[in-house]
Amino acid sequence: MSEAQERAWSELAGQYVIESQRDIAATSVRPGSAVEPAEVWGREAPLIVEIGSGQGHAIIHAASSQPDVDFLAIEVFRAGLARTMLDADKAGARNLRLVEANAPEVLEHLLPEASVTELWVFFPDPWHKKKHTKRRLVTPEFTALAAQALKDGGMLRLATDWEDYALQMRAVLGAADDFDAAFEGEWAPRFDGRVVTAFERKGARVGRDIRDLAYRRRPRA
Numbered sequence: 001m002s003e004a005q006e007r008a009w010s011e012l013a014g015q016y017v018i019e020s021q022r023d024i025a026a027t028s029v030r031p032g033s034a035v036e037p038a039e040v041w042g043r044e045a046p047l048i049v050e051i052g053s054g055q056g057h058a059i060i061h062a063a064s065s066q067p068d069v070d071f072l073a074i075e076v077f078r079a080g081l082a083r084t085m086l087d088a089d090k091a092g093a094r095n096l097r098l099v100e101a102n103a104p105e106v107l108e109h110l111l112p113e114a115s116v117t118e119l120w121v122f123f124p125d126p127w128h129k130k131k132h133t134k135r136r137l138v139t140p141e142f143t144a145l146a147a148q149a150l151k152d153g154g155m156l157r158l159a160t161d162w163e164d165y166a167l168q169m170r171a172v173l174g175a176a177d178d179f180d181a182a183f184e185g186e187w188a189p190r191f192d193g194r195v196v197t198a199f200e201r202k203g204a205r206v207g208r209d210i211r212d213l214a215y216r217r218r219p220r221a
Contacts, residue, residue: 005082012085018072018099020110027076029105034112040097041070046117049074049149051103051137052124054197056084059120061195063093069117071096074103103137107145114220118155119146123199126162138169140176147178150217155182157191158213161203166211179215188214 001009018040021033038044046069050059053073063071073096075081081098088096099106107119127135138158146156156179160166166187173179183189190212200210 001079001082004086005079008082008086008089009078012089016085016088016096016098017081018097018110020099020101020106023105025102027101029101029109031109033109035110036112037070037115041095043070045070045095047072047115048118048120049106049111049116050120050122052121053080053084053098054199055080056087057197058122058195059096060084060088060091060093062193063088063096064091067095069095072111073098074101074106076100076102104142104145107149111149113148114151116149116154117151118157119150120194121156121158122194123160123197123203124165126160126165128162128165133168136165136168138165138172140172143172143176143179147176147217152217152219154217156215156217157188157194159191159194159200159210161200161208161210163209163211166213169211169213173213173215176215178218180218182214182216188212 018035021030022028023030037047048069049072051074053059053075056073059071059073073084078100081100084098099110121137124137127133150156158169203210
């Protein structure tokens with residue numbers, strides 16, 4: 001991290017970062033270490049979670065424009081989280097928290113069941129080489145964890161600029177028993193709450209189509 005990012009971590013982490021109990025890996029989450037959102041944020045409010053928040057552009061914009069909603073950014077790269085804290089502090093986004101951990105483990109072990117109002121997955125790593133596609137985040141196993149964390153009627157929103165990953169996302173969610181498509185036709189309209197980030201601009205610049213998808217969590221039996 002840069003000197004400014006190191007300073008941000010030391011000065012702001014106490015306010016923004018949720019310290020999760022670790023299992024074996026440095027970014028793991030120990031089973032049985034769930035937090036209580038009302039205690040973390042100090043209130044009862046809708047909770048929106050972004051997976052792979054990067055430098056925080058999308059979630060800071062959302063948090064600063066929706067002060068009555070709580071936000072959680074999940075990211076494994078500390079430099080990105082440090083930048084997020086710096087910009088969140090400047091924007092006065094006091095309703096934002098961050099966690100440095102693997103997203104599936106956050107959904108499974110850190111967040112209580114049915115605690116999330118919306119879950120965002122915007123421009124996840126496409127792992128575009130064929131030998132690496134098995135590392136992609138959006139799989140049947142992931143959708144089960146998303147369904148666990150989301151409230152009944154909660155939204156899972158996705159976006160990618162890799163066509164084959166978009167097709168994979170749609171196929172996986174289309175086969176998921178816990179979700180219904182919240183759009184008509186092939187793709188969802190662009191989500192108004194997603195600001196244009198560097199990832200999106202880069203994809204558009206090289207001619208890749210941006211694909212949005214949205215799914216609603218079915219009521220639990």
